[in-house]
Amino acid sequence: MFLKINKDHQRFRQIVKGKIRDDLRKFLTRGELIGKEGKHLISIPVRGIELPHFRYGDNNDGGVGAGEAQAGDPVDGAEGDAGPGGTQPGQHIMEVEVSLDELADILGEELKLPRIKPKGSHTITSEKDRYSGIRSTGPESLRHFKRTFRAALRRQIMAGAYDPDNPIIVPVRADRRYRSWKTVLKPQSNAVIIYMMDVSGSMGDEQKELVRLEAFWIDAWLRRNYEGIESRYIVHDVRAAEVNRQTFFTVREDGGTKISSAFKLARAVIETHYNPSEWNIYMFHFSDGDNSSESDSRECCRMLKEAMLPYINMFGYCQVASAYGSGNFINVIHEHLDDQENVVTSRVNTKDDIYDSLKAFFTAGK
Amino acid sequence: MGSVPLRPELVRYAKEIADIAAEKGLDFFETRFEMVDFDTMQEIAAYGGFPQRYPHWRFGMEYERLRKQHVYGLGKIYEMVINNDPCYAYLLSDNALVDQKLVMAHVYAHCDFFKNNYWFSKTNRKMMDEMANHATRIRRHIDRYGYDRVERFIDICASLDNLIDPHQPFMQRGAPRDEPTRSVAPEREVERDIVRYKSKPYMEAWINPPAATSKQRQNLLAQREKKRHKHPPEPVRDVLQFMLENAPLEDWEADILSMIREEAYYFAPQGQTKIMNEGWATFWHSRLMTTRILKDDELITYADHHSGTVHMPPGQINPYKIGVELFRDIEERWNKGRFGKEYDECRSMEEKRKWDTKLGKGMEKVFEVRRIYNDVMFIDEFLTQDFVDRFRMYHYRYDPSTRRMVVVSRDYEKIKQQLLFMLTNHAQPYLYVLDGNYSNRGELYLGHKHHGVDLDIKYAVETLKNVQRIWRRPVHLQALINDEMVLFSYDGEQSQQQKIHADMPPPAHAV
Numbered sequence: 001m002f003l004k005i006n007k008d009h010q011r012f013r014q015i016v017k018g019k020i021r022d023d024l025r026k027f028l029t030r031g032e033l034i035g036k037e038g039k040h041l042i043s044i045p046v047r048g049i050e051l052p053h054f055r056y057g058d059n060n061d062g063g064v065g066a067g068e069a070q071a072g073d074p075v076d077g078a079e080g081d082a083g084p085g086g087t088q089p090g091q092h093i094m095e096v097e098v099s100l101d102e103l104a105d106i107l108g109e110e111l112k113l114p115r116i117k118p119k120g121s122h123t124i125t126s127e128k129d130r131y132s133g134i135r136s137t138g139p140e141s142l143r144h145f146k147r148t149f150r151a152a153l154r155r156q157i158m159a160g161a162y163d164p165d166n167p168i169i170v171p172v173r174a175d176r177r178y179r180s181w182k183t184v185l186k187p188q189s190n191a192v193i194i195y196m197m198d199v200s201g202s203m204g205d206e207q208k209e210l211v212r213l214e215a216f217w218i219d220a221w222l223r224r225n226y227e228g229i230e231s232r233y234i235v236h237d238v239r240a241a242e243v244n245r246q247t248f249f250t251v252r253e254d255g256g257t258k259i260s261s262a263f264k265l266a267r268a269v270i271e272t273h274y275n276p277s278e279w280n281i282y283m284f285h286f287s288d289g290d291n292s293s294e295s296d297s298r299e300c301c302r303m304l305k306e307a308m309l310p311y312i313n314m315f316g317y318c319q320v321a322s323a324y325g326s327g328n329f330i331n332v333i334h335e336h337l338d339d340q341e342n343v344v345t346s347r348v349n350t351k352d353d354i355y356d357s358l359k360a361f362f363t364a365g366k
Numbered sequence: 367m368g369s370v371p372l373r374p375e376l377v378r379y380a381k382e383i384a385d386i387a388a389e390k391g392l393d394f395f396e397t398r399f400e401m402v403d404f405d406t407m408q409e410i411a412a413y414g415g416f417p418q419r420y421p422h423w424r425f426g427m428e429y430e431r432l433r434k435q436h437v438y439g440l441g442k443i444y445e446m447v448i449n450n451d452p453c454y455a456y457l458l459s460d461n462a463l464v465d466q467k468l469v470m471a472h473v474y475a476h477c478d479f480f481k482n483n484y485w486f487s488k489t490n491r492k493m494m495d496e497m498a499n500h501a502t503r504i505r506r507h508i509d510r511y512g513y514d515r516v517e518r519f520i521d522i523c524a525s526l527d528n529l530i531d532p533h534q535p536f537m538q539r540g541a542p543r544d545e546p547t548r549s550v551a552p553e554r555e556v557e558r559d560i561v562r563y564k565s566k567p568y569m570e571a572w573i574n575p576p577a578a579t580s581k582q583r584q585n586l587l588a589q590r591e592k593k594r595h596k597h598p599p600e601p602v603r604d605v606l607q608f609m610l611e612n613a614p615l616e617d618w619e620a621d622i623l624s625m626i627r628e629e630a631y632y633f634a635p636q637g638q639t640k641i642m643n644e645g646w647a648t649f650w651h652s653r654l655m656t657t658r659i660l661k662d663d664e665l666i667t668y669a670d671h672h673s674g675t676v677h678m679p680p681g682q683i684n685p686y687k688i689g690v691e692l693f694r695d696i697e698e699r700w701n702k703g704r705f706g707k708e709y710d711e712c713r714s715m716e717e718k719r720k721w722d723t724k725l726g727k728g729m730e731k732v733f734e735v736r737r738i739y740n741d742v743m744f745i746d747e748f749l750t751q752d753f754v755d756r757f758r759m760y761h762y763r764y765d766p767s768t769r770r771m772v773v774v775s776r777d778y779e780k781i782k783q784q785l786l787f788m789l790t791n792h793a794q795p796y797l798y799v800l801d802g803n804y805s806n807r808g809e810l811y812l813g814h815k816h817h818g819v820d821l822d823i824k825y826a827v828e829t830l831k832n833v834q835r836i837w838r839r840p841v842h843l844q845a846l847i848n849d850e851m852v853l854f855s856y857d858g859e860q861s862q863q864q865k866i867h868a869d870m871p872p873p874a875h876a877v
Contacts, residue, residue, distance in 0.1 A: 005409040008426030015423055021514075024521070027828075046431055049423070051525040052828035054795050056819045064785050066759045067680045069773045135509040180509075 016047045024049050129181045138178025147177035191280035191313075192230045192273075193222055194266050197248065198287035200237040200257040207320045211286040212249050214318055214354050218284060221362060232269055236262035238292070242269065256292050259285075259329065260299045267307050276311035283308070283315045288322030289329040297329055301336035304343075314342045316361045321349040370401050370459065379463075380470055386658050387474040391733060392650065394477035395491075396452040399470070401459050407443055408432045410456060414633070415448045416497040420504035420625075422520055444675075445469040449480040449636070451491035464664040465671060468651055471659065475650035478736075479643050485635040485740045488535035493632055500625045507618045519619055522832045523626040528794045529605035530627060532634040556586045596874040601798040605812065605833075606630075608799045613837050623836070637792040638740045645689015646736050648676065652690065683785075691757065692748050693732055701728035741789045749785065751778045787818070795821055800844070801873035810837045811873040814845040821845045827863075830856045844877070 015021045016028065029048040134147055152171035156162040162169075195215055197203070223229050233248035234240055237255040240262040266283060274281055291297045304315060319330045330345055337343045346357040372380070380399055387394070402410065412429035413419040435441050444465065447455040455473040457466055480486050490496055508516045560582045565573035602608045606627040610620060636643070652672060660668055678684040699705050703723030712718050735744065753759075754776070761781045765772040775781075787793075801811035810833065814821055826843060833856075834841045840857035844866065851866040 004421075005412055005425060005429045008412075008421055008423055009429050010426070011421075012423040012426035012430065021517075023518075046434055048427055048431070051424075051521060052825045052832065053525060053528055054797055054814070054829050055528075055822050055825055056793065056795055057822040063763075063771075063788065064683055064759060064761055064781050065680055065773070066678060066683075066757045068758060069680065069760060071760075071773050071775060073773045136506060137509045 128184045130184055131179045131181045133180040134177050135180040142179045144177045144179050148175055151175040151177055193282045194232045196234045196262045196285040198257055199235045199251055199253045201254040202288050202290050202322050207322055210320050210348050217358055234262050234265055240265040257290055258296055259291050260296050263300055263303050281312040285317050289319045289327035291329050297332040309340050317345045319347050372399055372401055379467055383470045386654055392474055392478040394474055395481050397477050398452050399455050399457055401457050403459050407458055411443050415446050418498035418501045420501045447473045447476045450494045453477040464667050467659055471651035471654040472647045475647040479646050482737050484738050485638050489632050519622055522835050523623050525829055525832045527626055527630045529797055530630050531603035534604055559586055597802045601800055601875045603798050605799055609836050612802055641685040641689040641741045642744050644685045645693050648686045648690040649693040695753055696748055697728035697732050700731035701726055745785050749782055754778045754781055800875045804873055805871040808839045810841040812843045813877040815877050816846040820847050827861050830854055834858055
C-alpha cells in the first residue's frame with residue numbers, strides 16, 4: 001500500500017542521515033522514548049529536526065502537577081500534554097529494535113568518529129535521469145496523453161460538462177500532464193576491507209570471539225560510509241589462505257605463525273583485484289602478536305612500508321591478549337612503522353576494549 | 367486505500383449516539399465518521415488530521431514519531447476529529463465496539479465545542495477543502511520552482527509560524543487599509559492646536575507674536591510629519607501579515623507565506639482551548655456512556671479505557687483530567703448554588719460542605735462556559751482553592767542542587783499563576799514589529815514583550831536569520847536578557863548582539 005506520507009518520511013530520513021539539506025543538520029534533536037525490556041529501561045532513539053522558533057528559554061519556573069507529594073519531593077518529567085486529536089498518554093512498556101544503520105550512526109556519534117570522506121579520484125558519481133513522476137508543467141514532448149485525458153475527463157465530469165452520449169473531451173491548459181524526471185546521483189565510492197587473522201594454535205575461542213566482534217563493528221562502520229564495499233578474509237598460520245566469511249570466524253588450525261605469509265597473499269589480492277587508484281583499501285590484521293621469528297616480523301614491516309602503505313587508506317593492527325607467546329609483534333610495528341600515518345595499532349584484552357579500539361582505528365577519519 | 371465504509375452496525379450506533387447527544391442539548395455539525403487502519407490513521411495524524419496536505423518533511427518526522435510510539439506500544443491514537451463543516455472524525459478499524467462508541471460520544475462533544483465555542487467562531491469551516499487547495503498550490507509551485515527551493519522557503523515560514531496575533535480575527539487592529547483619509551486637512555488641524563492667548567484684534571500681534579505662532583506651527587507640523595512616517599503606525603503583533611505586506615517577496619513566496627499564516631490561524635483556537643475542549647468531550651462521553659449507551663458486558667472495558675484517558679502521572683497536567691473535573695465541579699457548584707458573595711464569605715466548613723440552595727443551574731452554566739470561555743479564562747475563573755486542595759495540586763520547579771524538578775508548594779495563588787502563565791499565548795513569547803523602517807534604512811525591528819521569562823538566545827538568533835531571509839534587509843530583535851536590553855541583529859551575513867545604550871537610534875515604538 002502506498003501512502004502519501006511515505007514520500008515525506010523518506011525525505012525526512014534522508015535529511016536525518018545527512019544525505020540532503022546539510023543546512024538542517026544543526027537543528028537535529030535526539031529525543032528518545034523510554035521503554036522497558038525485562039527489568040531494564042531502554043531508550044528508543046527518536047530523531048527530530050527542530051526548526052528554530054522564538055520561544056522561551058529554560059523554564060526554570062517549573063510547572064503544576066497533582067498527587068501525593070511533600071514539598072521537596074522530586075517529580076520526574078516536565079509538564080506535557082497529549083498531542084492534538086487525543087493521543088492516549090503513553091504507558092512505558094516496550095522492547096526495542098534498532099536497525100543496524102541506526103546502530104552504526106549511534107556508534108559514530110558516541111565515538112565521535114568522523115565520517116570517512118572518499119578521496120577525490122576514488123569518487124565516481126554517475127548521473128542518471130529517471131522519469132518517475134507526473135507534473136502539471138513541462139515541455140510538450142513529454143506530455144502524458146492518458147493522464148491529460150483523465151484530468152480533462154475529471155474536470156468535465158465535475159463541471160457537469162460531460163455528456164456520456166456524446167463523449168467529447170477537450171483538454172484545456174490546466175489539464176495537461178507531463179512526465180517529470182528526477183536526476184539520481186549515484187555515488188560510487190568503492191572500498192575493500194581485507195581482514196587477516198592469525199589462526200595458529202595460540203588463538204583460542206575467546207580470542208576469536210573478540211576478533212569477531214571487532215571485525216563486525218569495523219564492517220558496520222565502513223559499510224555506513226561506503227556504498228560499494230567488499231570484504232576479503234585471509235587466515236594464516238605458517239601459510240596463508242583466502243577463505244569465506246564463515247570460515248574466517250569459525251576455522252581453527254594449529255601450528256606455528258608466519259605473519260608475512262598473510263601479507264604476501266594480501267598484496268597479491270590487491271594487485272590482482274583492487275587497483276588502489278579506484279579503491280579505498282583497508283587492511284586489518286588480528287593476531288596474538290606471536291610470530292615465529294623476529295626476522296619474519298621485520299620482513300612484514302618492510303613489506304608493508306614498501307609495497308602497501310603508500311597505496312592503502314589504513315592498516316590496522318589489533319592485538320588480542322593470549323595466554324601463550326610473546327605478543328611482541330605490536331612492538332616491532334611500533335619500532336619500524338611509527339612514522340607511518342596510516343598505521344594504527346590497538347590492543348584488545350576484553351570485550352570492553354573493543355570500544356576504545358574502534359575509536360583508535362577511526363578517529364583520524366582515514 | 368486505508369479507509370473503508372462504516373459497518374452498518376456502527377452507522378446505527380452513530381445515529382443512536384447522535385440522537386442521545388442532541389437530546390442532551392449538544393449541537394453539532396453533521397459528523398462523518400471514517401474507518402481507517404493504523405497506517406492511514408498515523409498518516410492523517412501526522413498531517414494534523416487532514417487527508418490532504420502539502421508535501422513537507424515535517425509531516426514525515428511526525429509520522430516517524432507516531433509510528434515508533436505505536437510500534438513500541440507507548441501510546442496509540444484512539445480518535446481524531448477535524449473542526450470542519452461537516453465534521454470529519456476517524457475511527458480505528460481494529461478498535462473494539464465499545465471503544466468505537468466511546469469515541470463517537472467523545473467526537474460529538476468535540477463537534478459541539480467547535481461549532482459553539484466563541485474562539486472557534488472565526489475559523490474556516492471548510493478547512494478540509496482549503497488544506498487540499500493549499501496542497502495543490504504548493505505542488506504547483508514545486509513544479510515551477512523546484513522541490514528544494516520551495517521546501518527551503520516552507521522551512522523558513524514554518525519557523526516563524528507562531529508570529530501571529532491570535533486575537534486579531536476578533537477585532538480590527540489599526541485602520542483598515544483603504545479607509546478614506548480624515549476629513550479635516552492636517553494644516554487646519556494644526557492651526558487648532560496652536561496655543562493662542564485671548565486678545566483684542568489690535569493687540570494680537572503683541573500677545574500672540576507671529577514669530578512665536580509660526581514656530582509653534584512648524585514644531586507641530588514636524589511632529590506630525592514624524593508620526594506620519596512611522597511605519598507601522600502602531601506596534602504590530604501579526605508579524606507575518608506585516609511581512610506579507612511589506613517584504614519584497616516573489617509571488618509564489620508570498621503565496622506560501624500567506625497559506626502558512628492562514629493555517630496557523632486555523633490551529634490557534636485549538637491551542638487556546640485544549641483543556642476545555644478535551645474536558646468537554648470527556649465530560650460528555652463519560653456521561654452519555656454511563657447513563658445511556660453502555661451495555662453491562664462493556665462496562666469493564668470502558669472503565670479501563672476511560673481511566674487510561676484521564677490518568678494523570680505525577681508532575682504532569684493531563685488536559686482531559688483537569689478539564690473534565692473542572693466541568694463537573696462547575697456543574698455541581700451551580701446546581702447547589704455554591705458561588706457568590708454569601709458562599710465565599712461563609713466561614714463555617716461544615717455549613718459549606720452541606721451548602722445546597724437547590725439552584726439547579728449546573729447544566730445551564732456548563733453550556734454557557736463552553737460557549738464563551740477559553741482556557742485562560744476558564745482556569746482563571748473556575749480553578750478554586752477548593753479544587754486545588756481536592757486534587758492535591760502542587761507547583762514544582764527546577765532545583766539546581768539536586769538537578770531535578772521538585773515540589774515547592776501547594777499555594778493556590780502560585781499554582782494558578784503558573785497554570786495561567788503556561789496557557790497564556792499558548793506559552794509562546796509575545797513579539798511585535800516595532801519599526802518597519804528602522805533608522806530610515808528599511809530595516810525591520812522586532813521587540814519581545816517581557817513577561818518574566820527571557821527568550822531562548824540560541825533559538826532567537828537562528829530564528830532571526832529566517833526573519834531576515836524574508837525581509838531581505840537587515841533585521842533586529844530587542845529582548846530583555848538577564849535584566850539587560852539586548853539588540854540581536856542579522857544582516858544576511860553576520861549575527862551580532864549588543865547591549866542597547868542611549869545613543870542608539872530608537873525604533874518607532876517602544877514595546
